[in-house]
Amino acid sequence: MAPYLNSALVHKKLLIILPLVAFVAMAFSPAPGPVLAAIRAVAPPPEDEQPDINSRLKALYVFNFTNMIEWPSELKKGPFNIVILGENKNLFNELSKYNSKSVGTQQIKVSQAADASTIQAAHILFITKAQSDKIAAMVKKFKSKSTLIVSEKEGAMKDGSIINFIIRNNRQSYELSKTNATKHKLIIGKQLTELAVKVE
Amino acid sequence: MKRKLLHIILLMTVCLPFAGAQVSYTNKAILYYQENQYDKAMEYIDSALANPKEMNEAYTWYVRGMIYKDHYKQFETPLAESRSRIKSIESFKKCIDLDAGKNEHTSNAMVNIKFLAGTYYNEMVKNLDTVNYEKAEPLYEKYKETMRLVDPKMDFTKNDKEVYLFLGAQISRKFNFKKEGVTQKYFDMAISVFKRVIALDSNDCNAHYQIAQLYYNYGVETILSLDDTTPLDKVIEAQDKCVALFQKSLPHMKKAYQLSNCKSKKELVKALMGIYYQLNEMDKYNDLNTQLQLIKE
Numbered sequence: 001m002a003p004y005l006n007s008a009l010v011h012k013k014l015l016i017i018l019p020l021v022a023f024v025a026m027a028f029s030p031a032p033g034p035v036l037a038a039i040r041a042v043a044p045p046p047e048d049e050q051p052d053i054n055s056r057l058k059a060l061y062v063f064n065f066t067n068m069i070e071w072p073s074e075l076k077k078g079p080f081n082i083v084i085l086g087e088n089k090n091l092f093n094e095l096s097k098y099n100s101k102s103v104g105t106q107q108i109k110v111s112q113a114a115d116a117s118t119i120q121a122a123h124i125l126f127i128t129k130a131q132s133d134k135i136a137a138m139v140k141k142f143k144s145k146s147t148l149i150v151s152e153k154e155g156a157m158k159d160g161s162i163i164n165f166i167i168r169n170n171r172q173s174y175e176l177s178k179t180n181a182t183k184h185k186l187i188i189g190k191q192l193t194e195l196a197v198k199v200e
Numbered sequence: 201m202k203r204k205l206l207h208i209i210l211l212m213t214v215c216l217p218f219a220g221a222q223v224s225y226t227n228k229a230i231l232y233y234q235e236n237q238y239d240k241a242m243e244y245i246d247s248a249l250a251n252p253k254e255m256n257e258a259y260t261w262y263v264r265g266m267i268y269k270d271h272y273k274q275f276e277t278p279l280a281e282s283r284s285r286i287k288s289i290e291s292f293k294k295c296i297d298l299d300a301g302k303n304e305h306t307s308n309a310m311v312n313i314k315f316l317a318g319t320y321y322n323e324m325v326k327n328l329d330t331v332n333y334e335k336a337e338p339l340y341e342k343y344k345e346t347m348r349l350v351d352p353k354m355d356f357t358k359n360d361k362e363v364y365l366f367l368g369a370q371i372s373r374k375f376n377f378k379k380e381g382v383t384q385k386y387f388d389m390a391i392s393v394f395k396r397v398i399a400l401d402s403n404d405c406n407a408h409y410q411i412a413q414l415y416y417n418y419g420v421e422t423i424l425s426l427d428d429t430t431p432l433d434k435v436i437e438a439q440d441k442c443v444a445l446f447q448k449s450l451p452h453m454k455k456a457y458q459l460s461n462c463k464s465k466k467e468l469v470k471a472l473m474g475i476y477y478q479l480n481e482m483d484k485y486n487d488l489n490t491q492l493q494l495i496k497e
Contacts, residue, residue, distance in 0.1 A: 053420060053478050054480065056426075057439060061432065063428055064432040169443075171443055171480075
């Protein structure tokens with residue numbers, strides 16, 4: 001049998017244990033980034049601080065409406081009022097981001113009203129789901145003021161709503177009543193009509 | 201004095217079995233090796249491979265393995281492409297093959313192969329970060345290939361899962377949702393890595409959770425990236441993409457929720473609620489909300 005090199009070399013071989021132990025310890029440690037990211041992004045109940053995608057989308061839709069609808073010339077001065085009737089903190093926060101933006105020469109002003117009687121004038125009146133029973137009354141109140149009535153209740157166009165948010169195939173969509181718009185002296189743009197899931 | 205004595209003992213140890221014969225290349229290599237003259241040691245041990253009397257000796261290959269191993273440790277660590285390490289592994293493997301039936305050097309050669317495999321493993325771990333992660337996987341494959349030399353039937357499933365989960369997590373951290381092209385590349389890569397974990401174990405809660413989270417976050421970021429300059433048709437287009445991503449997220453989060461062994465039940469219920477909420481499936485969201493109130497954690 002040939003001689004082995006020396007005992008020191010045999011000892012060196014034992015070093016294998018150390019790095020493997022080091023690896024095992026590392027491999028079992030939790031991955032920090034994505035796990036935390038998940039906790040941040042997932043679970044966004046409406047009143048939570050997480051991003052509410054639906055409210056953001058609605059705000060984007062509403063902001064686009066301002067450029068796709070023609071209001072009568074007498075309403076093209078002063079602030080451009082967007083009023084939310086009812087409590088919707090997330091939607092209000094999202095729409096408020098447009099406060100500094102303009103529609104033509106008019107600066108957007110977003111407000112929220114808990115009581116319908118306090119609303120004096122609005123270019124766009126967004127009636128929350130919880131306030132849907134007031135749609136007909138609001139239509140009547142603002143008919144002569146060329147207010148765009150926006151709602152989020154199935155069948156709201158029968159009550160006089162002009163644009164009604166509905167859910168179709170998990171998507172935030174809208175239906176449109178050109179008849180009701182005409183009653184409010186509003187001219188609906190072609191593209192807004194084309195992108196609606198239903199037009200009356 | 202001690203060093204001189206060591207040399208004399210070594211010379212006797214090395215030369216006695218070959219007394220009367222010319223000193224072999226192997227033994228010359230050993231002498232240089234002991235002097236830490238690696239170039240000479242490598243030159244002689246490689247010459248031994250051309251010598252018919254030494255080339256088929258397991259011991260020759262064992263010595264070669266040791267010389268190249270120490271050369272790697274001294275001069276080529278942490279060089280991923282170290283040629284000395286490769287030569288060392290090849291030599292120990294050849295030693296084992298030639299030692300079959302005798303088992304004089306096999307166990308030591310195996311220990312050394314495992315050690316060298318471990319160096320690949322450790323380098324892989326060092327590279328598991330957001331900058332060097334692309335180097336990690338080839339090193340891991342090299343580790344497995346080397347370990348299979350001593351145990352061809354070794355099961356790497358558990359290790360594979362851990363490594364891929366960690367690798368996927370690192371790739372996920374490369375995301376920058378503001379840069380669409382870059383995002384898509386890393387997103388696809390991370391999904392693919394986590395899916396490999398699921399291919400190994402369809403009941404891996406972590407992998408399902410990570411995939412669900414990736415799809416979900418991508419969906420959220422798709423909408424968050426829109427602003428007041430986005431025309432309505434593009435908003436609708438982005439929403440379609442977002443919904444498709446949430447729908448891809450859902451089955452994985454449902455599976456993680458069903459398995460419930462990677463996160464707390466409360467976290468998983470909240471995560472699932474988040475997806476249903478964004479998908480406007482409010483009945484399911486409300487059912488889970490009721491369930492959430494009953495969880496005491």
